[in-house]
Amino acid sequence: xxxxxxxxNPLVPSIVKVVEIVDETYDIKNFYVATDQGIPFxxxxxxxCMVSLLPVGEGMFSVTWQAEDHLQFAIRRVGLLTxxxxxxxxxxxxxxxxxxxxxxxxxxxxxxNMLFIGGGIGLAPLRSxxxxxxxxxxxxxxxQVLYGARSVADLCxxxxxxxxxxxxxxxxxxxTIDRPEADWDGKVAxxxxxxxELAPDPENTVAVVCGPPIMITLALKSLQKLGFKDDQxxxxxxxxxxxxxxxxxxxxxxxxxxxxxxPVFDLAHxxxxxxxx
Amino acid sequence: MKSFAKSAITVVLDRLAEQxxxxxxxxxxxxxxxxxxxxxxxxxxxLNSLNTTFSPKGIVxxxxxxxxxxxxxxxxxxxxxxxxxTGENILFGARACDxxxxxxxxxxxxxxxxxxxxxxxxxxxxxxxxxxxxxxxPFCFCxxxxxxxxxxxxxxxxxxxxxxxxxxxxxxxxGQALTLRLNDLLTEKELIRPESAGCRLEVNVxxxxxxxxxxxxxxxxxxxxxxxMNCGVCTxxxxxxxxxxxxxxNNGSSGCRFRCWDSCMYPxxxxxxxxxxxxxxxxxxxRNRFLHxxxxxQERYGSFGCSGCGRCLVTCPHSLNMVLVINRxxxxxxxxx
Ligand code: FES
Numbered sequence: 001x002x003x004x005x006x007x008x009n010p011l012v013p014s015i016v017k018v019v020e021i022v023d024e025t026y027d028i029k030n031f032y033v034a035t036d037q038g039i040p041f042x043x044x045x046x047x048x049c050m051v052s053l054l055p056v057g058e059g060m061f062s063v064t065w066q067a068e069d070h071l072q073f074a075i076r077r078v079g080l081l082t083x084x085x086x087x088x089x090x091x092x093x094x095x096x097x098x099x100x101x102x103x104x105x106x107x108x109x110x111x112x113n114m115l116f117i118g119g120g121i122g123l124a125p126l127r128s129x130x131x132x133x134x135x136x137x138x139x140x141x142x143x144q145v146l147y148g149a150r151s152v153a154d155l156c157x158x159x160x161x162x163x164x165x166x167x168x169x170x171x172x173x174x175x176t177i178d179r180p181e182a183d184w185d186g187k188v189a190x191x192x193x194x195x196x197e198l199a200p201d202p203e204n205t206v207a208v209v210c211g212p213p214i215m216i217t218l219a220l221k222s223l224q225k226l227g228f229k230d231d232q233x234x235x236x237x238x239x240x241x242x243x244x245x246x247x248x249x250x251x252x253x254x255x256x257x258x259x260x261x262x263p264v265f266d267l268a269h270x271x272x273x274x275x276x277x
Numbered sequence: 278m279k280s281f282a283k284s285a286i287t288v289v290l291d292r293l294a295e296q297x298x299x300x301x302x303x304x305x306x307x308x309x310x311x312x313x314x315x316x317x318x319x320x321x322x323x324l325n326s327l328n329t330t331f332s333p334k335g336i337v338x339x340x341x342x343x344x345x346x347x348x349x350x351x352x353x354x355x356x357x358x359x360x361x362x363t364g365e366n367i368l369f370g371a372r373a374c375d376x377x378x379x380x381x382x383x384x385x386x387x388x389x390x391x392x393x394x395x396x397x398x399x400x401x402x403x404x405x406x407x408x409x410x411x412x413x414x415p416f417c418f419c420x421x422x423x424x425x426x427x428x429x430x431x432x433x434x435x436x437x438x439x440x441x442x443x444x445x446x447x448x449x450x451x452g453q454a455l456t457l458r459l460n461d462l463l464t465e466k467e468l469i470r471p472e473s474a475g476c477r478l479e480v481n482v483x484x485x486x487x488x489x490x491x492x493x494x495x496x497x498x499x500x501x502x503x504x505x506m507n508c509g510v511c512t513x514x515x516x517x518x519x520x521x522x523x524x525x526x527n528n529g530s531s532g533c534r535f536r537c538w539d540s541c542m543y544p545x546x547x548x549x550x551x552x553x554x555x556x557x558x559x560x561x562x563x564r565n566r567f568l569h570x571x572x573x574x575q576e577r578y579g580s581f582g583c584s585g586c587g588r589c590l591v592t593c594p595h596s597l598n599m600v601l602v603i604n605r606x607x608x609x610x611x612x613x614x
Binding site (some may be wrong): 008009010011012013014017055056057058059076078079080081082087088091092093094145147212213238239240242243245246247248249250252254255256260274276277 | 304316344345347349350353354355359361385386389390391392393394395493519520521522523524525527529532534536540541546547548549550551553556561565568569572573574576577
């Protein structure tokens with residue numbers, strides 16, 4: 001947690017420019033943003049930023065990749081703000097404030113085997129951690145990524161999933177879709193079922209789960225069945241957010257705020273909180 | 278002790294307001310609120326109203342407040358004019374309940390990692406003149422919530438009320454500064470400070486936060502919330518409720534972002550883009566509000582999110598107020614297993 005600092009108004013954004021837009025799927029775009037000097041501020045994998053299209057509104061997004069000279073946010077089109085964001089072009093200036101939240105425990109996970117479990121756009125925050133591991137490949141053990149989406153058209157980061165990541169040492173990528181499709185010869189299964197079928201070994205492994213709430217709930221159950229202890233499972237939660245700094249009251253789960261104390265929680269901790277996510 | 282005659286109240290208020298905007302309890306139609314003092318409304322002075330309809334929280338946390346302006350031109354965007362108000366204000370006649378609520382708001386806005394710039398500017402510029410609460414009203418239960426109606430916490434000056442006089446006790450540097458301003462209006466007198474009659478209404482909160490930890494799934498929440506209309510008035514009049522929304526005013530090429538009070542009673546409060554709502558039903562929202570005040574606030578900041586001011590007892594259209602809820606929660610037997 002940052003020190004109680006009054007240096008700058010934490011609710012006022014600074015300006016960044018969109019330097020690249022990549023179409024990931026029909027409803028997901030990855031926005032690369034930067035200032036003329038590079039990144040607006042340091043962001044850790046799993047942390048959040050409040051991104052605004054000034055006349056429309058602001059929304060909280062988890063960082064998808066913290067590159068050296070820009071930040072990436074993969075954003076699905078689901079509402080007013082994201083609809084408008086999907087219309088912008090390279091060169092557009094946006095507001096950004098943050099970073100918010102704790103981020104993934106990247107240091108504590110060093111020396112462990114990593115099991116990433118993602119559903120849909122839930123791969124976006126996981127990707128910030130996955131790519132972090134690949135950057136420091138030797139510090140992490142075996143890496144497994146299990147990713148599912150509704151259909152082939154909904155799979156994002158396809159190039160990385162099918163080519164770049166499988167080429168990494170000691171890395172296995174499992175991709176699945178919910179229903180059979182004509183030109184898909186890969187796996188068809190829901191993520192939790194596939195997880196139980198793959199039955200990864202919990203020994204010295206940390207599982208990181210992110211996806212729609214129902215997928216998280218079921219995947220957490222499956223992990224428990226497979227013998228994962230509560231402190232070996234971490235997840236990152238979403239909530240409606242306005243301030244990002246634990247003041248507006250909105251994103252609480254019990255006495256904790258997702259924006260400040262989260263968005264990353266381990267299951268041992270989550271069990272003490274009401275199931276309101 | 279320094280003091281002034283009650284009959285001289287308008288002279289004292291005039292003097293204070295000469296230099297500094299001074300908020301005083303005033304009648305305003307059928308309600309009473311802390312409003313800036315002006316002599317023309319002397320007949321509306323409502324120093325004894327118990328309690329004012331709205332709390333003074335709006336002085337440090339306005340109902341609507343501009344955060345910054347922006348301008349857009351094609352793809353370009355600019356941010357300017359951040360609006361932290363730095364002026365000085367005086368709050369006159371704040372009772373212990375409302376000062377306790379300020380202490381709770383301070384916890385939220387000034388601690389835990391981030392300092393809220395706008396709140397801090399207003400809070401730093403505020404001098405609080407508290408007053409004894411000799412006769413708490415029929416809906417007051419502050420002493421059950423750990424508040425002393427005669428206490429001095431959170432006051433820069435404390436007014437001691439006797440039949441004819443207000444004793445003037447400065448407690449901080451800010452208070453001393455005001456004393457200097459009023460010097461020729463204050464006389465030295467021996468005052469006998471009466472005792473407070475205390476609150477007639479009592480609740481028992483001993484052990485409640487611990488008990489509530491095991492009551493999240495209790496059917497009592499369905500029962501209690503049955504008649505709640507989710508109107509949200511409780512959150513507006515509550516001196517501790519601090520939830521806010523951030524919204525945009527868009528005039529095309531320019532506009533501003535502002536924040537305004539929001540209510541956890543409203544379905545949109547937690548509704549995410551995409552349609553997921555973790556507190557979809559009114560039971561969920563009702564439960565979260567009361568657990569927040571009685572359990573979560575205590576866990577996070579070490580005090581209750583309620584100061585016993587009694588406003589929700591007056592205002593809730595279905596009397597689903599704090600006292601009713603605490604009493605009912607107290608009755609519920611929880612299985613220790
Ligand atoms: S977004 Fe305001 S408290 Fe978390």
